[in-house]
Amino acid sequence: MAIEEAIINIEETDNDSVCKIPEVEWIPRVDMQFDSEEVAYDFYNEYGGRVGFSIRRKYKNNNRKDGKVTSRNFVCCKEGKRGEDKRDRKTKNRRAETRTDCRARMLIALNVEFGKYIVKDFKDTHNHPLISEDCAHMMPSQRKIKSVQAIDVELAADCGISIRKTFELSSRQAGGRESIGFTKTQCLEDPSFFYAMQLDSSAMITNIFWADSKMISDYGHFGDVLTFDTMYKLVHGNWPVAVFLGLNHHREIVVFGAAFMYDETTDSFGWLFNTFLNAMSHKAPRMILTD
Incomplete structure (x- = not known):
């Protein structure tokens, strides 16, 4: 019942389709x-x-x-x-x-x-x-780089550095932000990857969660219904492997996130689901299917 108790504790949030933003200088207005x-x-x-x-x-x-x-x-x-x-x-x-x-x-x-x-x-x-601000950079009109970054890409190409490595460097230079709010938890995020670790009283790692940009983007499009289970276990240590799965518009299985768990208790599942919501900009699924 640990999974069910953790799921019940998730607070569902509604996506408001109407922009309710105070009038500031970056909002268009007539006669601008x-x-x-x-x-x-x-x-x-x-x-x-x-x-x-x-x-x-x-x-x-x-x-x-x-x-x-x-x-x-x-x-x-x-x-x-x-x-x-x-x-x-x-x-x-x-x-x-x-x-x-x-x-x-x-x-x-x-x-x-x-x-x-x-x-x-x-x-x-x-x-x-609407799409969350954390995922906005993946939308078609937002997929562009600044002129300074374009110059860096050209210089890197002249020096023989691959495009993949150049964009990875630009991603790291853009920086991340530290996510707080979890006791004994370290959680770091950058524009392309999210991961979180939970530590015990001895500063030992207990639970690990991660999701890359594609997983987060897929969840934004197809995350209304997801499946969750811990059927797989690691050979050494017998750690449960938790996976969040869904289906895309081609009826193909997509992964929204994955985790290594120390145990299958309510506390561990509660931490995992809250971390999953944090990675997905607090957008809760409408339904979770589990064994």
């Missing part, structure tokens, strides 16, 4: 001015990264004489509906639907008199769950 269309895009993209959604450019209007953009509409990546699938109708596994006809947008128009782009319309209501 920008020097160029690109500046407006970067501003709205930064806002999307903080709130938890990816953006894209939709339609634009150009001046017929000089071709300059006179208006542009920036929308949420889930805007609109997918058109008819033109692939073979015999296809069994079709692509998952990613559009929800979201109405969130920021419309800008050129003020010819001042030569600046002005926000004419702004809607911040979404009809889909």
